[in-house]
Each structure stands twice: as C-alpha cells, then as structure tokens.
Amino acid sequence: MTPVQILFILVAAVTLGAALMVVNARNLVHAALWLIVSFGGVAVFYAMLNAGFLAVAQVVIYIGAIAILMIFAIMMTRNVAGDSSPRFNSSQIIGLVLALALFAGLVWMTLSWSGATTTPMPLDSRADPISQLGSALVSPDGYVLAFELASILLLGALVGALMIAWDRK
Amino acid sequence: MNLSNASASLNAILPLVVVILWACALLLVDLFITKERKGLTALLAAIGMLASLIITLARLDLEAVVFNGMVTVDGFSNFLTVLFLGSGIVAVALSYDYLKRMGLEKGEYYVLLLFTVSGMMLMAVASDLIVVFLALELLSIPLYVLAGIATPRLDSEESSLKYFLLGSFSTGIVVYGIALVFGATGTTSLAGIVDAITAGSAGMGLLVAGAAMLLIGLGFKVALVPFHMWTPDVYQGAPSSVTAFMAIGAKAAGFAAILRIFIQAFPALSVDLTPVLWVLAALTMILGNVVAIAQRNIKRLLAYSSIANAGYILLALVPYGQSDVAADSVASALFYLLAYAFTSFTAWSVVIALEQVEGKGLELEDYAGLSRRYPILALTMTVAMLSFTGVPPTLGFLGKFYVFRTLLEGGFPGLAVIGVVTSLISAYYYLRVVVYMYMREGEPQAIRDPWLYIAATASAICLVVLGIFSQPLFAWASQAMLH
Numbered sequence: 001m002t003p004v005q006i007l008f009i010l011v012a013a014v015t016l017g018a019a020l021m022v023v024n025a026r027n028l029v030h031a032a033l034w035l036i037v038s039f040g041g042v043a044v045f046y047a048m049l050n051a052g053f054l055a056v057a058q059v060v061i062y063i064g065a066i067a068i069l070m071i072f073a074i075m076m077t078r079n080v081a082g083d084s085s086p087r088f089n090s091s092q093i094i095g096l097v098l099a100l101a102l103f104a105g106l107v108w109m110t111l112s113w114s115g116a117t118t119t120p121m122p123l124d125s126r127a128d129p130i131s132q133l134g135s136a137l138v139s140p141d142g143y144v145l146a147f148e149l150a151s152i153l154l155l156g157a158l159v160g161a162l163m164i165a166w167d168r169k
Numbered sequence: 170m171n172l173s174n175a176s177a178s179l180n181a182i183l184p185l186v187v188v189i190l191w192a193c194a195l196l197l198v199d200l201f202i203t204k205e206r207k208g209l210t211a212l213l214a215a216i217g218m219l220a221s222l223i224i225t226l227a228r229l230d231l232e233a234v235v236f237n238g239m240v241t242v243d244g245f246s247n248f249l250t251v252l253f254l255g256s257g258i259v260a261v262a263l264s265y266d267y268l269k270r271m272g273l274e275k276g277e278y279y280v281l282l283l284f285t286v287s288g289m290m291l292m293a294v295a296s297d298l299i300v301v302f303l304a305l306e307l308l309s310i311p312l313y314v315l316a317g318i319a320t321p322r323l324d325s326e327e328s329s330l331k332y333f334l335l336g337s338f339s340t341g342i343v344v345y346g347i348a349l350v351f352g353a354t355g356t357t358s359l360a361g362i363v364d365a366i367t368a369g370s371a372g373m374g375l376l377v378a379g380a381a382m383l384l385i386g387l388g389f390k391v392a393l394v395p396f397h398m399w400t401p402d403v404y405q406g407a408p409s410s411v412t413a414f415m416a417i418g419a420k421a422a423g424f425a426a427i428l429r430i431f432i433q434a435f436p437a438l439s440v441d442l443t444p445v446l447w448v449l450a451a452l453t454m455i456l457g458n459v460v461a462i463a464q465r466n467i468k469r470l471l472a473y474s475s476i477a478n479a480g481y482i483l484l485a486l487v488p489y490g491q492s493d494v495a496a497d498s499v500a501s502a503l504f505y506l507l508a509y510a511f512t513s514f515t516a517w518s519v520v521i522a523l524e525q526v527e528g529k530g531l532e533l534e535d536y537a538g539l540s541r542r543y544p545i546l547a548l549t550m551t552v553a554m555l556s557f558t559g560v561p562p563t564l565g566f567l568g569k570f571y572v573f574r575t576l577l578e579g580g581f582p583g584l585a586v587i588g589v590v591t592s593l594i595s596a597y598y599y600l601r602v603v604v605y606m607y608m609r610e611g612e613p614q615a616i617r618d619p620w621l622y623i624a625a626t627a628s629a630i631c632l633v634v635l636g637i638f639s640q641p642l643f644a645w646a647s648q649a650m651l652h
Contacts, residue, residue, distance in 0.1 A: 140236065143299075152189055155284075156284040160310060163277045
C-alpha cells in the first residue's frame with residue numbers, strides 16, 4: 001500500500017466514524033462538533049484529489065459558516081441541548097434495509113459508469129483559481145471593500161442577534 | 170495598485186472608516202462600563218460621530234472615485250454624510266433619557282446605531298450595485314434589531330418582526346433587480362451600465378425589468394405607496410427614539426440610493442420610468458395625507474406623514490431624465506430631505522418628551538392643554554407642524570417650493586397641482602395637533618430632560634432661521650452634483 005492509500009483509509013475511517021457519532025451523540029452541541037470533524041474529513045479528500053478550490057470551499061462554507069451557524073442556533077435556543085428520548089424507534093429494521101438498498105444501488109451505479117474505471121486527464125497546472133480568487137477578494141482593485149464590508153455586516157448582525165436572543169434574566 | 174493608492178482610497182472614505190472602527194472599539198469599551206453609567210457609552214458614540222462629522226466638514230469639496238469605481242465621493246455624498254452624521258448625533262441625544270426611562274438601557278444600542286449610520290454613509294458614496302446592496306443590509310439589519318429592543322414588549326417585537334420580514338423581502342427584490350441589471354449589461358458598476366447602454370450592448374428589456382425591481386425594493390425602504398403597509402405598525406411599535414431615527418435616516422438613505430442609481434445609471438430609461446414615478450408619487454401623496462386624517466395616535470399620524478413626505482421627495486425625481494433639470498432634481502430632493510430631517514426631529518423629540526411607560530401619552534388627547542404647562546414644547550411642536558404643512562417662513566415651505574419648481578421646470582404641472590392640493594389636505598391633521606395643544610383643556614405630562622429640550626428647541630430654531638436665510642443652504646445643495 002502506498003502512503004496515500006493509508007492516509008485515505010485513515011481519513012475515511014475518521015470521516016465515517018464522526019458521521020456515526022453525529023447521529024449517536026445525545027448532546028446536540030457534541031453532535032454539531034462531530035459534524036465539523038466529518039466535514040473536515042471530506043475537505044481532506046478534496047485536497048487529496050487535487051481539488052484545492054473545493055477543499056477550501058468545503059472548509060470555508062461547511063465548517064466556517066454552516067457548522068458555526070448550527071452551534072449558534074443551538075446555543076441561543078435553550079433547553080434542547082440534552083435529548084433524553086430513546087435513540088431507536090420501531091422502524092429501525094425498515095430503516096436499515098432501505099439504507100443498505102440505497103447504498104448498494106449507489107455502488108452499482110458508480111461501478112457501471114464508464115468514467116469510474118478510466119484514468120482522468122491531468123489538471124492544467126497553470127490554472128490556479130484559488131490564488132486568483134484570493135487576490136480578487138483582497139486587492140484594492142478588486143473586491144476588498146465589499147469583502148471587508150461583508151465582515152462588518154456580519155459583526156453587526158451577530159451583535160444584534162445576541163442582543164435579542166441572549167437570556168439576561 | 171500599490172499601497173499609496175490603497176491609502177488614498179481609504180483616505181477618501183475616512184469618515185466612514187472612523188465610524189466603523191469607533192463602533193468596533195465601543196463594543197469592547199462598553200464591557201467595562203457599569204450598568205449605571207451607560208450615559209458614557211452614549212457620549213462616546215456621539216463623540217465618534219462628531220469626529221467623523223468634523224472630518225467631513227473639513228473637506229466638503231473632496232471629490233474622488235476610488236476602489237476601482239465602487240465608491241464615489243462627491244458633493245452629493247458629502248451633503249448626505251453630513252445629514253446622516255447629524256441625524257445620528259441627534260438620535261443619541263433623543264435616546265439617552267428615553268431609554269433610561271423605559272428601562273431599555275443597553276450599551277449595544279449605541280453600537281448598533283453606529284453600525285446603521287455607517288451603512289447610511291456607505292449608501293451615500295456607493296457607485297456600484299454590490300456596494301449598494303451591502304450598504305442596504307448594513308443599515309437595515311441593526312435597525313431591525315433596534316426596533317425590537319423593547320422585547321418582551323409585544324408591540325416592539327411585532328414591529329421588529331414585521332420590519333425584518335418585509336425588509337428582507339424588499340432586499341430580495343433589490344438583489345433580483347441587481348441580477349437582472351447585471352444580466353443585461355454585464356456589470357454592476359453604475360458607470361459601466363451607462364457605457365453599456367451607450368455602446369448599445371445592453372439588453373434593454375432586461376434592464377428596464379431590473380430597474381423596476383430596484384425601484385420596488387428601494388420603494389419598500391422609503392415607504393412609497395403601494396409598498397408602505399409596514400410603516401404605521403413598525404413606527405408605532407418601535408421605541409420612539411428608534412422610530413425618529415428610522416423615519417429620517419432610513420428614508421434619506423433609500424432616497425440616496427434611488428437618486429444616485431437612477432440619475433447616474435438610468436437616464437436612458439426615463440421614457441419608461443417617468444410615468445411610473447409620476448403614478449407612484451401621486452399615489453403616495455394622496456394616500457399618505459388622506460389616511461393620516463383618521464389617525465388619533467401621534468406615532469401613527471407621523472408614520473403616515475412620513476409616507477406622504479416620501480411622495481414629495483419622489484416628486485423631485487419625476488423629471489430626472491431631462492438632462493437640464495437633473496441638477497435641480499438632485500438639489501431640491503436633497504434640500505427637501507434636510508428640511509424633512511429637521512422637522513421630523515423637532516416633532517419626534519416632543520413626542521418622546523410626552524411618552525409615558527406602557528405606551529401611554531401618545532394619543533392626541535394627551536396633547537390637550539400642552540401650551541399652558543409646557544409652553545416651549547407646545548411652541549416647538551407648532552413650528553414642526555407648520556413646517557410639515559409647508560407654511561412660510563419655515564424650512565418645510567422652501568422644501569416644497571423647490572420641489573414644485575423642479576416639477577414645473579420638467580413640465581409636469583398636473584402633478585404639481587396634486588402636490589399642492591394634498592398639502593392643503595395635510596394642513597387639517599397637522600393643525601389639529603396645534604388646536605389640541607392650544608385650545609383644549611387637559612393635564613399633559615412631560616419629562617424635563619435637558620438633552621431632549623436642547624434637541625427640540627435647536628431644531629425648531631433651525632427650521633425658522635434656516636427658513637429665512639435659506640440661500641446658502643440651497644446653494645450648498647445645488648453644488649451637490651453627482652459625478
């Protein structure tokens with residue numbers, strides 16, 4: 001096995017394990033934190049596939065925005081963090097069968113697609129969308145003003161949301 | 170671009186940068202100010218805006234196009250920046266004692282006020298639709314929160330939720346309009362849109378649809394009929410100090426965007442848009458003034474009055490497509506906004522002085538007999554009502570005069586007649602307040618807060634004195650050209 005393959009197996013195990021913990025965790029905050037680990041694993045896959053832009057987008061959007069937003073929502077709505085209801089209900093067998101059928105279907109579909117077995121074309125090494133995107137965002141000729149203003153806007157919205165939702169009593 | 174260019178760009182928007190940095194710093198400083206001494210936060214917020222105001226006043230003739238054409242600093246933006254910062258400072262003066270009395274004192278109030286003022290200042294300089302959108306959000310989101318600051322009072326929560334829902338809806342329409350304009354011209358910069366139209370590469374159908382969407386979305390913000398439904402409930406439910414600021418700042422910022430976008434980017438579309446503006450202005454003046462007659466609650470009355478005033482400001486924009494009248498359009502709209510700001514602040518500070526806890530003291534009956542117990546308050550309120558009506562020599566009269574003159578220059582005598590007739594109708598409900606104050610018996614209750622009295626009397630004096638010596642002011646507004 002090559003080192004890349006070992007790395008792949010390790011990351012896959014972490015990603016799947018974290019995803020399992022998301023549905024198994026009793027505490028909603030813990031579930032949200034496991035979700036971040038799982039998102040991070042997917043970002044590593046993108047990076048290993050040379051899809052640098054997707055990796056960055058995964059980190060920025062899924063971990064940076066969505067996960068943090070979920071944690072905020074959980075923190076600001078009280079009394080739902082601990083869930084004491086049973087974790088399995090009566091339809092667990094049907095659920096398992098359906099999940100396995102779906103998984104088998106997806107595997108069959110992927111294997112029967114011709115693109116899954118051919119070697120892909122190498123990427124054009126000159127194209128570097130991330131650095132182009134980065135310099136467009138922070139160059140004074142580009143969108144630095146809009147970029148900074150968006151962060152001020154988010155700060156104002158954050159202060160406002162906390163002011164309304166925070167329980168002071 | 171090198172670093173010296175970047176610092177020149179920042180220098181051009183220095184007043185804006187000062188307010189934003191001051192807001193962030195105040196957020197931290199406020200942590201160390203004890204609950205009993207929140208007056209210090211109010212004072213610091215006012216100092217920040219005063220510093221920014223001094224910078225703006227020190228370089229009133231500054232003109233610059235920076236950040237790759239996204240920001241244009243010109244006479245128009247300098248005029249409005251002064252208006253926004255002045256409004257912000259007066260709003261702090263109105264808020265301090267009111268918040269203490271109503272038990273709403275929170276340091277974040279002033280931070281959010283600074284954020285919304287920075288959004289308005291950004292709107293004044295925005296010359297790219299992306300920046301227009303960001304400015305719109307930056308000024309709206311803190312206002313949604315401020316409207317609901319009296320939670321768990323139900324009317325304040327209702328006001329905040331209604332404002333938030335309709336505000337987000339209208340922002341969505343603005344974004345849709347921006348997307349259509351981008352689709353038609355391939356650019357979001359106002360100068361680029363003009364170039365695309367002149368070069369003939371713009372899809373005119375899409376462009377008209379996009380411009381109409383922008384007009385609808387911004388029409389919600391400035392409360393034009395038929396996009397005004399939220400205004401009475403929001404103005405009534407929000408704490409009065411917030412309403413006063415909202416009625417002036419948000420409206421002026423909305424009109425700043427409408428004026429700059431339409432006069433700078435869309436003069437070629439005036440054939441299609443002028444009839445629409447004509448109808449909108451007429452509807453807004455008629456409905457605002459007629460429905461105001463039925464109001465007994467002073468906050469609702471002023472809400473409908475603010476709708477009617479949006480109609481008068483829009484009058485100035487109707488002939489915007491005629492290149493020889495466009496300069497007068499801008500000047501008379503800016504002058505009217507200034508007159509409206511002074512008049513509104515005078516009226517709202519009297520309302521705030523009379524308001525009691527639990528929303529008491531807001532009916533017309535509560536103003537009966539005000540002239541005997543509080544002659545100064547009654548006199549300032551009278552000046553404000555006369556100025557709203559448009560009686561000389563107040564600033565309100567000159568505002569209407571210049572707007573009607575612009576209309577006649579543009580060749581719309583019919584609309585000017587509608588404006589004059591609705592002004593006459595408005596005299597009925599404005600002067601009824603005066604009748605209650607001077608001719609009815611009553612035991613009104615008002616508070617004696619020095620800052621409030623200073624704000625009320627100073628703006629009332631300005632209404633009369635600037636009304637008599639208005640030439641320099643109008644000359645300044647006339648120089649406030651768009652570039």
